[in-house]
Structure formats: C-alpha cells, structure tokens
Amino acid sequence: MSNDIFETILAQGLTKAKTDKQKKIIETTITLFAEKGYANTSTAEIAKIAGVSEGTIFKHYGTKDKLLLSVILPFVKDFFPSMAKEVLSETSKKATSFEQFLRELLKDRIAFIKENKEIFQVVVKEVIYKDELKQELFAHFKEYGLPLWGNIAEKFKEDRESIHLPTDRIFKLLSSIFGGTFIVRFVLMDNFDISDDEIEDIVQLTMNGLRSKEFRK
Amino acid sequence: MSNDIFETILAQGLTKAKTDKQKKIIETTITLFAEKGYANTSTAEIAKIAGVSEGTIFKHYGTKDKLLLSVILPFVKDFFPSMAKEVLSETSKKATSFEQFLRELLKDRIAFIKENKEIFQVVVKEVIYKDELKQELFAHFKEYGLPLWGNIAEKFKEDRESIHLPTDRIFKLLSSIFGGTFIVRFVLMDNFDISDDEIEDIVQLTMNGLRSKEFRK
Amino acid sequence: MSNDIFETILAQGLTKAKTDKQKKIIETTITLFAEKGYANTSTAEIAKIAGVSEGTIFKHYGTKDKLLLSVILPFVKDFFPSMAKEVLSETSKKATSFEQFLRELLKDRIAFIKENKEIFQVVVKEVIYKDELKQELFAHFKEYGLPLWGNIAEKFKEDRESIHLPTDRIFKLLSSIFGGTFIVRFVLMDNFDISDDEIEDIVQLTMNGLRSKEFRK
Amino acid sequence: MSNDIFETILAQGLTKAKTDKQKKIIETTITLFAEKGYANTSTAEIAKIAGVSEGTIFKHYGTKDKLLLSVILPFVKDFFPSMAKEVLSETSKKATSFEQFLRELLKDRIAFIKENKEIFQVVVKEVIYKDELKQELFAHFKEYGLPLWGNIAEKFKEDRESIHLPTDRIFKLLSSIFGGTFIVRFVLMDNFDISDDEIEDIVQLTMNGLRSKEFRK
DNA sequence: GATGAATGAGGATTCATTCAT
DNA sequence: CATGAATGAATCCTCATTCAT
Numbered sequence: 001m002s003n004d005i006f007e008t009i010l011a012q013g014l015t016k017a018k019t020d021k022q023k024k025i026i027e028t029t030i031t032l033f034a035e036k037g038y039a040n041t042s043t044a045e046i047a048k049i050a051g052v053s054e055g056t057i058f059k060h061y062g063t064k065d066k067l068l069l070s071v072i073l074p075f076v077k078d079f080f081p082s083m084a085k086e087v088l089s090e091t092s093k094k095a096t097s098f099e100q101f102l103r104e105l106l107k108d109r110i111a112f113i114k115e116n117k118e119i120f121q122v123v124v125k126e127v128i129y130k131d132e133l134k135q136e137l138f139a140h141f142k143e144y145g146l147p148l149w150g151n152i153a154e155k156f157k158e159d160r161e162s163i164h165l166p167t168d169r170i171f172k173l174l175s176s177i178f179g180g181t182f183i184v185r186f187v188l189m190d191n192f193d194i195s196d197d198e199i200e201d202i203v204q205l206t207m208n209g210l211r212s213k214e215f216r217k
Numbered sequence: 218m219s220n221d222i223f224e225t226i227l228a229q230g231l232t233k234a235k236t237d238k239q240k241k242i243i244e245t246t247i248t249l250f251a252e253k254g255y256a257n258t259s260t261a262e263i264a265k266i267a268g269v270s271e272g273t274i275f276k277h278y279g280t281k282d283k284l285l286l287s288v289i290l291p292f293v294k295d296f297f298p299s300m301a302k303e304v305l306s307e308t309s310k311k312a313t314s315f316e317q318f319l320r321e322l323l324k325d326r327i328a329f330i331k332e333n334k335e336i337f338q339v340v341v342k343e344v345i346y347k348d349e350l351k352q353e354l355f356a357h358f359k360e361y362g363l364p365l366w367g368n369i370a371e372k373f374k375e376d377r378e379s380i381h382l383p384t385d386r387i388f389k390l391l392s393s394i395f396g397g398t399f400i401v402r403f404v405l406m407d408n409f410d411i412s413d414d415e416i417e418d419i420v421q422l423t424m425n426g427l428r429s430k431e432f433r434k
Numbered sequence: 435m436s437n438d439i440f441e442t443i444l445a446q447g448l449t450k451a452k453t454d455k456q457k458k459i460i461e462t463t464i465t466l467f468a469e470k471g472y473a474n475t476s477t478a479e480i481a482k483i484a485g486v487s488e489g490t491i492f493k494h495y496g497t498k499d500k501l502l503l504s505v506i507l508p509f510v511k512d513f514f515p516s517m518a519k520e521v522l523s524e525t526s527k528k529a530t531s532f533e534q535f536l537r538e539l540l541k542d543r544i545a546f547i548k549e550n551k552e553i554f555q556v557v558v559k560e561v562i563y564k565d566e567l568k569q570e571l572f573a574h575f576k577e578y579g580l581p582l583w584g585n586i587a588e589k590f591k592e593d594r595e596s597i598h599l600p601t602d603r604i605f606k607l608l609s610s611i612f613g614g615t616f617i618v619r620f621v622l623m624d625n626f627d628i629s630d631d632e633i634e635d636i637v638q639l640t641m642n643g644l645r646s647k648e649f650r651k
Numbered sequence: 652m653s654n655d656i657f658e659t660i661l662a663q664g665l666t667k668a669k670t671d672k673q674k675k676i677i678e679t680t681i682t683l684f685a686e687k688g689y690a691n692t693s694t695a696e697i698a699k700i701a702g703v704s705e706g707t708i709f710k711h712y713g714t715k716d717k718l719l720l721s722v723i724l725p726f727v728k729d730f731f732p733s734m735a736k737e738v739l740s741e742t743s744k745k746a747t748s749f750e751q752f753l754r755e756l757l758k759d760r761i762a763f764i765k766e767n768k769e770i771f772q773v774v775v776k777e778v779i780y781k782d783e784l785k786q787e788l789f790a791h792f793k794e795y796g797l798p799l800w801g802n803i804a805e806k807f808k809e810d811r812e813s814i815h816l817p818t819d820r821i822f823k824l825l826s827s828i829f830g831g832t833f834i835v836r837f838v839l840m841d842n843f844d845i846s847d848d849e850i851e852d853i854v855q856l857t858m859n860g861l862r863s864k865e866f867r868k
Numbered sequence: 869g870a871t872g873a874a875t876g877a878g879g880a881t882t883c884a885t886t887c888a889t
Numbered sequence: 890c891a892t893g894a895a896t897g898a899a900t901c902c903t904c905a906t907t908c909a910t
Contacts, residue, residue: 019873037346039256042900053875058902060873125345128405129254165418172415173422180397188345188400198389201382205390209426238891259883270892271885277890281884455870471780473690476904487871488906494869498905562776562839563688599852606849607856614831617839622779632823635816639824643860670894693879704896709881711894 006136009069010077022060024050030071034118038068038126068126075119076137080144083109087148098156098163099207106178106199113182114192124187146171163210170210177206239277241267247288251335254342255285285343292336293354297361300326304365315373315380316424323395323416330399331409341404363388380427387427394423439500440507440570456494458484464505468552471559472502502560509553510571514578517543521582532590532597533641540612540633547616548626558621580605597644604644611640657787660720673711675701681722685769689719689777719777726770727788731795734760738799749807749814750858757829757850764833765843775838797822814861821861828857 018026028050032041043064047054061067086108095101113120127133153167163170181202185191235243245267249258260281264271278284303325312318330337344350370384380387398419402408452460462484466475477498481488495501520542529535547554561567587601597604615636619625669677679701683692694715698705712718737759746752764771778784804818814821832853836842 021874037256039254040346043902044900054902055875055877055904056873059875062902064901124405128342129257134405169418173418176398176401176419177394180399180401181393182397183400183405184393184397188351188396201386201390202393205423205426207426208428209422209424212421212425236890260885261883272887272892272894273890275885276892279885453869471690473688474780477906478904489871489873489908490869492906493871496906559779563691568839603852607852610832610835610853611828613839614833614835615827616831617834618827618831622775622785622834635820635824636827638863639860640856641860642863643856643858646855646859672895694881695879705880706882706896706898707894710896713881715880 005066006069006073006132009066010073012070021050021052021056025052025057025060025067026071029067030118030122033068033071033126034121038064038122038129043067068122071119072123072126072133073136075116075123076140079112080140082112084144084148087152098152099203101152101156102206103199103203106203107196109178110182110194110199113186117186117192120182121187121190124183145175164212165210173210174206177202238267238269238273242269242274242277242284243288246284247335247339250285250288250343251338255281255339255346260284285339288336289340289343289350290353292333292340293357296329297357299329301361301365304369315369316420318369318373319423320416320420323420324413326395326399327411327416330403334403334409337399338404338407341400362392382427390427391423394419440503455484455486455490459486459491459494459501460505463501464552464556467502467505467560468555472498472556472563477501502556505553506557506560506567507570509550509557510574513546514574516546518578518582521586532586533637535586535590536640537633537637540637541630543612544616544628544633547620551620551626554616555621555624558617598646599644607644608640611636656717657720657724657783660717660724663721672701672703672707676703676708676711676718677722680718681769681773684719684722684777685772689715689773689780694718719773722770723774723777723784724787726767726774727791730763731791733763735795735799738803749803750854752803752807753857754850754854757854758847760829761833761845761850764837768837768843771833772838772841775834796826815863816861824861825857828853 025046028046029041032046032049043054043057046067047057050057057067061070083105086105095104123133123137127137149167149171153170165173185194242263245263246258249263249266260271260274263284264274267274274284278287300322303322312321340350340354344354366384366388370387382390402411459480462480463475466480466483477488477491480501481491484491491501495504517539520539529538557571561571583601583605587604599607619628676697679697680692683697683700694705694708697718698708701708708718712721734756737756746755774788778788800818800822804821816824836845
C-alpha cells in the first residue's frame with residue numbers, strides 16, 4: 001500500500017466513468033464498512049446487498065483493500081482542501097473576529113461531515129488499524145492544516161483579539177478538542193444531532209478559554 | 218453476549234486463581250488485540266505467542282468473544298469505580314478549587330490509562346464495533362460518572378468559583394473534551410507521552426473557558 | 435476435444451486470413467504458454483499483453499482450449515510432414531551414407547525447432563497433460579515416421595553400411611535418444627545453443643554404437 | 652520459495668511423525684499431481700479423495716506449494732545420494748568393466764524410479780515450471796553427479812577399456828541419452844515396462860559408441 | 869469486428885471451535 | 890489440565906466465458 005497506489009486509486013476514481021453497478025458497490029461498501037467495519041464485512045455480503053456478483057467487485061477494485069481506499073481516499077483528499085477553501089473564502093475573510101471565524105469553520109466542517117456521515121466513520125475506524133492510511137492523513141493534515149493555521153493565527157493576532165499563547169500550543173489544543181469531539185460524537189456515539197447551541201457552547205468555551213491572560217508561561 | 222454473560226465472566230475473572238498459562242494468554246491477548254485489533258488477531262496466533270495450545274485457550278475461555286470480554290470487562294469495571302474513589306478521596310476532598318480538582322482528576326486518570334495502555338486501546342477499539350460493550354460502558358459511565366459529577370458540581374458551585382453554565386452542559390463539554398483528547402492521543406496517535414505542561418494547558422483552557430460570564434443563556 | 439475439432443481448427447487456421455489482432459493474439463499466446471504453461475496463463479493476461487479485449491479472443495477462438503490447439507496443431511501438422519519432405523528430398527537421397535543422412539536430418543530438425551522454439555516448448559509441455567493431444571501426436575508420428583523409417587532403413591541396409599540390429603530396435607533407440615535429447619535441452623533446460631560439434635558427437639556416438647557387431651541377438 | 656524453505660520442509664518431513672491422515676494426503680497428492688499436474692489438481696479434490704478436510708491439508712502443509720515440495724524434495728534428496736551410494740558400493744567397485752558398471756547403474760536407477768513412478772513424474776512435470784526447483788535439482792546433480800563421474804571416469808580409464816573422448820563430453824552425452832530416455836519413456840509415454848533386453852540395447856549402443864576411435868578431435 | 873462490463877463457479881487459504889488422547 | 894489433530898464454514902480472490910452495445 002505505497003503512496004503510488006494511493007495516487008493510482010485516486011486517479012481511477014476520478015477519471016473512470018462509473019457504471020450504476022459501480023456506484024451501488026461503493027454505496028454499499030460505505031454503509032457496511034461504516035456499520036460493521038472493514039474486517040467484519042465480507043465481500044460476499046457487499047456483493048449480495050449491492051446486487052452484483054463478487055466477481056464484479058474484484059474486476060473493478062482488484063482487492064478488498066483497494067476497495068476500501070477507493071472509498072476513503074476521495075474523502076480525505078477532499079476534507080482538508082475544502083477546509084482550506086473555506087478558510088480562504090470571501091466569507092471567512094470577512095470574518096470580523098477569530099471567534100466568528102472559528103464558529104463558521106466549525107459549522108462548515110460539521111456540515112461537511114454530516115453530508116458524509118458514513119465515510120467519516122469508515123475513515124476514523126480504519127485509520128486506527130492501517131498505518132499507511134494514518135500517515136497519509138497526517139500528511140494531508142500538515143500540508144493543508146498547518147499553513148492555513150499560520151495564516152489565520154497571524155491575521156487575527158494582529159486584531160489583538162486574543163491570545164496569549166504561542167500559536168503551536170493553540171493549534172494543538174484546538175486540534176485535540178475539535179478532533180476529539182468529532183470522533184467521540186460522530187463515531188463512538190454515532191450521533192450526528194449536534195445543535196447550533198452546542199456548537200455555540202464549544203466556541204464560547206474555546207474562545208473564553210483562549211482569551212484569558214492567565215496561562216502558564 | 219447478554220448482560221448475564223458479562224457478570225459470569227467477571228465473576229470468573231475475579232475468583233479463579235489464574236495459572237501461569239492463563240496469565241500468559243491474557244497478556245498476549247491484550248498485546249495483540251491492542252496492536253492489531255480483535256478481528257485481525259487469530260486465536261492460533263495468540264496460542265503460538267503465548268506458548269500454549271489452542272485447545273487450552275478454548276478450555277479456559279470457551280470463545281474468542283469471551284476471551285475479549287475477559288480482557289475488557291475488568292478494566293471497565295475498574296476504571297469508573299477507581300475514578301469515583303479518587304473523586305471522593307481525601308485528597309480531592311481537600312481540593313480547594315474546582316480547577317485544582319480537575320487537575321488532579323486528569324492526572325490521576327491519565328496515570329491510570331498509562332498503567333493500562335494496551336487495555337485502554339483494546340477497549341476503545343472494540344467499543345466502536347460491539348454495541349453490547351458500548352451499552353455496558355455507557356451504563357457504567359452513567360452509574361458512576363453522573364452521580365459523582367452531581368456531588369462535585371454541587372460542592373464547587375457553592376464555592377461560587379465559577380461557572381455560569383448548567384451542570385449538564387458543563388458535563389457534556391468536559392466529557393467531550395477529555396474523552397476526545399484521550400482517544401485521539403492514546404489510541405489514534407498511540408502516543409502516551411503527555412507532559413504536565415500539556416495537562417496544564419488543557420486545564421487552564423477549560424477553566425478559563427468555563428469561568429467566563431459570556432455564555433449564551 | 436474430439437478429432438473433428440482438431441480438423442475444424444486446423445482448417446480455420448489455414449484458410450482464414452488472419453487480422454493483425456489475431457496475429458498478435460497468437461504470438462502472445464505462444465510466448466506466454468511457452469513461458470508459464472497453459473494452466474498458469476489467464477486469457478485476461480493474453481488479452482492485456484496482446485492489446486486486445488478478452489471478448490476478441492473468445493470471438494475468434496471460442497475457448498481457451500481451442501486457442502491452445504490453434505497454436506499447437508499447425509506446428510504438429512508441419513513437423514512430421516516437413517521431416518518427411520526432408521527425408522525424401524534430393525539432398526537426402528543423395529546422402530552417400532546413413533551417417534550422412536542422420537547428420538543432415540538432425541541438423542534440419544534442430545533448425546526447424548530453433549525457428550519455432552516457443553511452440554515446441556508449448557507442444558511438449560501440454561502433450562504431457564492432454565491425452566488427446568498425445569494421441570494426435572503419436573498418430574502423426576506413426577503415420578509419417580514409421581513408413582519413412584522403413585524407406586530409409588531399407589535403403590541404407592542395402593548399402594550394408596551397418597547395422598546388425600532389427601530396424602524396429604534401431605528405431606526405438608534413435609527415437610528415445612533424439613527425442614529425449616531434444617526435450618531435455620530445449621524444454622527442460624530452455625537452452626537452444628547447440629553447436630555443430632555437439633551434434634557431431636551425438637551422430638558419431640550413435641553411428642559407432644549402431645555399427646558394432648557386438649549386439650545381443 | 653528460498654533454499655531455507657527447502658531445508659525447513661525437508662526437516663519437517665523427516666522428523667514429524669506422520670499421522671494416518673497425513674500419509675493419506677501425501678499418497679493422494681502424489682497420485683493426482685502425477686496424473687493431472689499441480690496446476691490442474693485442486694486442494695479440494697485432494698482432500699475429498701484423501702478423505703480429509705481441506706483444513707487438515709493446510710494445517711499440515713500450509714500451502715499447496717509446500718505440499719508439492721513435501722512430495723518432491725524427499726525424492727530429489729534421495730535420488731542422487733542413493734545413486735552415489737550405489738556407485739561407491741562394493742558391487743560397483745567390483746565391476747570389472749565400465750560397461751558392467753553402466754549396466755548395473757542403469758538397472759539400479761530404473762528400479763529406483765519404478766519404485767517411485769508417480770513421484771518421478773511429478774518431479775519432471777513440475778521442474779519444467781518452477782525455476783527454484785530446477786536450480787535445486789541441478790545443484791544436487793552437480794553436487795553428487797559430477798564428483799562421482801570423476802571417480803568412475805578415472806577408474807575405468809586406467810583400465811584402458813575405452814574411450815577416446817574427454818570425460819566432460821562423455822558425461823554430457825550420457826546425461827542427455829539416459830535423462831532423455833527416462834523422461835520420454837516414463838513421463839511422456841507413461842510406460843514403465845522396460846525390459847532387460849532394452850536396457851541391454853541401450854548399454855550396448857552406448858558402450859560401442861563410446862569405444863570407437865573415430866570421434867572428431 | 870471489437871469492446872469491456874458482468875458473471876458465477878471454483879480455487880487457495882484462514883479460522884474459531886471440537887474432541888480424543 | 891493440556892494438547893494438537895481435525896474440521897468445515899467462510900473468506901478473499903481468479904478465471905473462462907457471455908452478452909449488450
């Protein structure tokens with residue numbers, strides 16, 4: 001499962017026109033992997049529910065493993081760039097405060113995850129076991145997340161809005177809090193009903209927490 | 218996997234004097250399940266590494282599933298009670314502030330997890346897939362966590378130290394933040410090196426965040 | 435795989451004008467079957483390397499088995515007749531001795547095999563497994579080989595050059611020695627570099643061996 | 652399939668006490684592989700005919716490939732050493748002539764092959780496809796065959812019995828003739844009825860052939 | 869004539885589990 | 890108690906073959 005394979009699979013996924021059967025396979029795969037996990041889902045079951053023969057699955061995806069990647073990689077490749085886009089978009093540029101920005105970003109990412117509930121669950125569940133996937137994910141995280149964060153941190157620091165912490169410590173805190181929250185809620189508890197009020201609570205707690213002057217030096 | 222089975226296994230685990238072979242089996246099981254997950258670990262592999270025959274494993278634990286429970290349940294049954302004990306202990310009673318209490322609790326739980334790294338990973342990884350386990354865990358969480366929280370919240374609220382939020386919203390926030398942080402760090406990133414400084418950051422952010430008067434009504 | 439099919443395939447092979455794709459298919463088939471054997475070569479692989487679709491192969495040859503025959507039969511049908519032609523040709527008629535004849539025949543057959551290296555390998559490798567093919571081959575051997583041998587034996591016996599053995603025993607000996615040598619060298623060792631000196635050694639040994647008066651009665 | 656694996660398999664084959672089922676598996680495997688070849692024999696068929704479950708086969712031999720080796724290697728490891736033993740044995744030492752020696756050796760090897768008809772067929776048929784096996788076989792051939800040949804050639808050369816050829820050319824000729832004869836008769840024609848008279852013919856032809864003074868320089 | 873998507877039967881292999889010793 | 894041989898259902902995967910376009 002080298003990086004080349006990652007690229008290959010992604011390229012195929014994007015270029016090849018998908019037949020109805022292929023779409024059905026992917027849908028079924030996502031649903032089953034999200035519900036029971038990769039290891040507990042047999043290709044026979046996928047085939048049966050998708051209404052195709054097992055042969056068809058392997059004709060198109062070669063390997064159960066590559067089928068998994070065909071499901072996961074497009075999401076991963078989309079999650080961070082689309083986040084970047086959001087961050088750099090007009091709306092976020094117009095955000096008058098870091099708090100406002102945080103609120104919008106959170107809402108946006110939650111909306112994105114809600115649109116891809118099952119894939120998000122698949123990604124989290126499988127990243128735990130597949131090291132290459134984990135590396136791939138972190139690579140994206142660093143490629144997109146860190147520079148963006150640099151931008152943002154810089155921009156709003158000038159606004160003297162906040163925050164008496166080094167940006168790397170802020171970043172670490174926010175990553176833990178938001179990442180952890182997402183995983184606990186959306187994967188562990190399988191609960192995507194998150195109200196605006198709750199989001200607001202998180203934003204408030206975070207912002208208030210960051211704004212304080214009381215941090216250890 | 219009914220609740221009765223849970224009780225039976227637990228009873229056995231506590232009463233039966235474990236032979237050397239049994240100990241070796243459990244150790245090996247924990248290590249392998251933590252590393253590769255339940256579904257990706259065969260009983261044959263466990264037997265080989267533990268230096269026993271496959272027959273022996275099934276003689277003692279009957280089922281691969283019951284073997285898993287023999288590993289997980291004692292930990293789960295211990296995590297919350299020992300937390301409760303900590304909360305109610307002299308030291309925490311003497312905590313002069315909610316912040317102080319939070320700091321001690323966090324450190325204590327992290328220490329506990331560090332002592333049981335692999336089991337913690339096994340529990341988290343399997344809770345994702347096994348609904349009965351998830352229910353069992355939540356049951357414990359509610360049985361021990363909520364009442365304790367009631368105590369604590371009440372106690373320190375009287376101290377008027379903080380916090381202008383309803384306790385249930387506080388509880389939800391703290392659960393997400395701490396639970397999420399634990400899972401991301403200890404399972405996803407498989408990294409147990411968490412410094413006191415980092416803990417302090419979390420505590421500060423949380424406390425500062427909670428203390429604010431600015432929350433939405 | 436009845437004899438009728440043999441005839442049909444052969445007829446098709448000879449009459450039908452072969453398209454470029456068909457030629458490519460046959461070439462690829464020969465190469466792959468020679469290298470890895472019939473059973474270890476998939477039609478998918480042939481299609482891919484030949485640059486055609488799997489459908490095309492089956493359109494033309496109907497069956498993997500018939501594809502094999504399309505490769506093998508023309509060679510078999512050619513090997514013995516062309517040998518007969520050689521035997522009866524002017525040059526061999528002019529051979530002044532049995533030894534001379536043997537030398538020329540050997541060289542000629544080796545040249546023929548060298549020109550059809552891969553097909554020779556395919557034929558030998560598959561004859562081992564397919565009984566119908568084996569029968570077909572022996573049939574040809576007997577149809578062409580034996581009568582020719584009669585001619586030759588008769589002709590040179592009159593020359594009283596040699597040989598104090600019944601012709602059938604000579605035939606059996608020569609068949610084993612030459613057939614065996616070809617198979618060991620060209621198939622087992624996959625080595626077609628056979629020098630004239632080596633051929634000469636074989637001829638000498640054979641002739642010297644046959645000429646002796648010392649054979650058992 | 653490295654050489655280590657060869658050693659491992661051989662070691663297991665020699666040490667492990669074989670159960671009745673294991674013996675039955677090996678017997679069935681030999682018969683089927685000899686008849687239809689490795690690639691055309693399914694493990695399911697072996698299991699069915701051997702009267703065991705497929706699981707049992709894989710429990711003991713791990714892989715279809717290792718099953719093949721478990722059948723082939725002991726034969727190969729035995730064929731050449733037992734030949735060496737024969738060559739060096741008292742009887743052959745007493746052989747008064749090279750011809751006598753050749754006669755005895757041939758008879759002995761043919762007897763050995765007759766006792767292991769099917770295995771001999773399996774070995775020849777699979778050596779064609781498996782390169783590692785081919786190397787292994789040649790390695791044995793060189794390890795045992797060449798030095799022995801040295802001994803023999805030297806010994807009987809002194810007897811001035813023969814032979815006006817360099818020993819390496821003699822060796823090459825004899826290898827081709829005898830090896831080829833064995834393969835054609837025992838594998839291609841699946842015919843093990845070889846009379847003493849025929850053996851005598853081969854010996855005579857060979858010896859007469861070698862003795863001649865007429866070889867090219 | 870050519871394609872390639874689709875098939876389903878069959879292939880090697882794994883695995884939890886049982887049981888006689 | 891402990892062993893390990895034996896099982897057979899299930900798993901991933903391959904392949905020759907068909908057929909609609």
